[in-house]
Amino acid sequence: MSGEIVLSVNQLGKSFKEKKIIENISFDVNKGEIMAILGPNGAGKSTTIRNIMGIMYPDEGSVTFHHYKAGTIPRHKIGYLPEERGLYKSVSIMDILLYFAELKDYPVAKAKQRALAYLAKFGLEGKEKTSIEELSKGMGQKVQFIAAIIHEPELLILDEPFSGLDPVSQEVFKQEIKDLANKGTAILLSSHQMNLVEELCDRLYMIHQGSKVLSGTLAEVKKDYAxxxxxxxxxxxxxxxxxxxxxxxxxxxxxxxxxxxxxxxxxxxxxxxxxxxxxxxxxxxxxTTLHEIFIEIATGKRTKEGVRHA
CATH class of the missing domain: 3.30.70 (Alpha-Beta Plaits)
Structure with missing residues (x-):
């Protein structure tokens, strides 16, 4: 990790109908780092990610990408794999990938070359003319992942990237995520699969009921909480x-x-x-494992007391 901050989330707050969804959420993601944002369903993870992406705007706080503020963040520098997958079903794999690259102002010839390389890497070689609707859920997940990284983003946000993948495909995704980080991509990852988070992530930030309950490197959290x-x-x-x-x-x-x-x-x-x-x-x-810590927080067996706040 270089220590260069790519994404900075500062005191983020969001309410719906006077109900506080997230409050005082603050963290940074550095170049070449894999940062996990964790929490049970309804904790506020997706709201946080949507505020980062500009899908919605916070009531309090700010999101900064390098020196760009939210609203002026250059979207071609960000890749996003949403939890709710969505690809045009009647369009071919190659056409959809080139379309996503074009949306990010990425050179078409270079995008096609990268697409073919990734299709081969992900076991989809020769399927570039296959339509999305002909693919299994796992194959569609691979195409959506390629679409998120086709334009070589500086920041990659992955929301439940392993959902629907078999163990072999999970290993392929894990290795690709590691490779992207090693090349300098800043990665923000949300997942409920704690074993994969432990294998991949440099730091983590856990939210419960809209607020931070712990943060730090995995070693710090293990030392102070496990x-x-x-x-x-x-x-x-x-x-x-x-x-x-x-x-x-x-x-x-x-x-x-x-x-x-x-x-x-x-x-x-x-x-x-x-x-x-x-x-x-x-x-x-x-x-105790990160999975056990997660369960204890989500079920109220653990509180914020004694937890490191990095």
Missing amino acids: NFKCSIHGDNETALLEKIPDVQRIEQNGKQSILYLSVEVDIPQWLKQWPDGIQVEELSIDR
Whole structure:
């Protein structure tokens, strides 16, 4: 990452019929960075993205692309893959891609060359004359993705890019997103698939009920928010496990027990404090995943307290 700010969102606020949808949303996206914007359904992610794209305008705050303010942002420098896909069904793949390139004032000959290269990369070689309506949902998703990047945007906004993709296609998309970032594209990505977010993103910004609940690099969020958990396979009574210090919560399913620990636990010292009699056939210790953090925030099991605000 260069540290050069491409997109700056500053104290964004939006209301509908006096109901606050988002409030005080602020973050930057740097050149060559993959930034995730996360949150449960209804959190305000799509509203934030639509305000960035100029589809709607905020009641408070501002959106800046380099030194351009919203309303004057050069759209040919931005690529957008919306959550609601929409391509002209009776038009051929090549025609639709060249049409999107033309909308962005991108040279037609260069666009055709890039389109053919991407169709080959995404397993659609030889299908340039196929109409959109003949494609499967996954194939249509690939075409829409190509349309979003055909003009070499400086900023790429991806709203649920992995929806409808099989695992093989997901891997192709992941690699392409990484390659674009390595070439300097600033990427803002929204997804509910936390495992993919963990693999891809440099930083994340999570919204819940219209406000920020955490932000920072994945390492920072993990350090400050992802408690250790200990998985034990053995025939153990809950009452015995409750005698172990620094255990916040215990989940048991047959012989499998998961102990959720406090943040400050020193693992080597903690293991020495176990009471006698605990049966251990298998044991593993790791941190809670981003998926688990997401679930705990969305269900109210976690609050903003103790969370890093980068």
